[in-house]
Amino acid sequence: MVRVKxxxxxxxxxxxxxxEEGADAxxxxxxxxxxxxxxxxxxxxxxxxxxxxxFVTRVAVVGGDASWILxxxxxxxxxxxxxxxxxPEEVVAEVARHLEGSGIRIIKALRIDPSADLPVSHWVxxxxxxxxxxxxxxxxxxxxxxxxxxxGRAVAIDKARAVVESHARPSVLxxxxxxxxxxxxxxxxxxxxxxxxxxxxxxxxxxxRERVRAFIHAAKMAP
Numbered sequence: 736m737v738r739v740k741x742x743x744x745x746x747x748x749x750x751x752x753x754x755e756e757g758a759d760a761x762x763x764x765x766x767x768x769x770x771x772x773x774x775x776x777x778x779x780x781x782x783x784x785x786x787x788x789x790f791v792t793r794v795a796v797v798g799g800d801a802s803w804i805l806x807x808x809x810x811x812x813x814x815x816x817x818x819x820x821x822x823p824e825e826v827v828a829e830v831a832r833h834l835e836g837s838g839i840r841i842i843k844a845l846r847i848d849p850s851a852d853l854p855v856s857h858w859v860x861x862x863x864x865x866x867x868x869x870x871x872x873x874x875x876x877x878x879x880x881x882x883x884x885x886x887g888r889a890v891a892i893d894k895a896r897a898v899v900e901s902h903a904r905p906s907v908l909x910x911x912x913x914x915x916x917x918x919x920x921x922x923x924x925x926x927x928x929x930x931x932x933x934x935x936x937x938x939x940x941x942x943x944r945e946r947v948r949a950f951i952h953a954a955k956m957a958p
Contacts, residue, residue, distance in 0.1 A: 737921055738928035739954050741947060743773035747783055749942040757951045760792035765807050767798045772940045777810040784811055801829040808839055815840040817874060824868035831869025843870035845898060846878035849888050858894055859901040866902045873898060874930065877910035895924045914949035921957035929954050
């Protein structure tokens with residue numbers, strides 16, 4: 736059964752609601768260098784993560800150089816770090832080296848611009864290099880010039896499926912997923928997990944229970 740991460744948590748009530756509805760993981764965007772509506776400082780993120788119950792994965796979504804990322808890890812003690820900018824494989828390797836034995840997993844995002852015409856082979860090779868550098872999972876997401884995540888734009892199925900099939904680590908799919916389309920996309924791509932922000936929240940970037948419930952149900956019932 737596919738796992739579900741609800742990302743962009745900024746409120747304790749939203750976090751608790753997502754847990755009640757069956758989320759497997761919660762994502763907290765922490766001091767990301769690109770402006771976005773979900774950014775928290777590391778103190779805020781640590782306070783929101785602390786009450787999350789056992790067996791729900793806490794993910795710090797970060798971006799930058801290795802020392803910056805490791806500082807956030809130390810301050811927030813997440814279960815996983817999601818490197819969600821344009822970090823090269825050298826940064827992935829350095830973070831992995833420093834975190835060895837800590838139990839903190841590394842998720843490296845492949846941020847695909849839907850308007851760019853890079854071939855599938857480019858993204859497959861990049862995923863393999865990140866896995867070789869120490870990434871424990873690869874996340875496929877869309878990116879636009881004005882937003883690092885939560886774009887609402889889908890990644891081409893052929894690119895997402897090729898990345899999922901290209902390496903032996905778990906793959907997470909994000910980008911343009913909604914309660915209405917998530918089941919069909921899971922059937923086409925077969926990821927380990929799916930990740931959602933914008934389609935389950937209101938205009939004020941608060942999570943909506945009915946949308947969260949519908950998304951999780953559709954994902955868990957997907958063939």
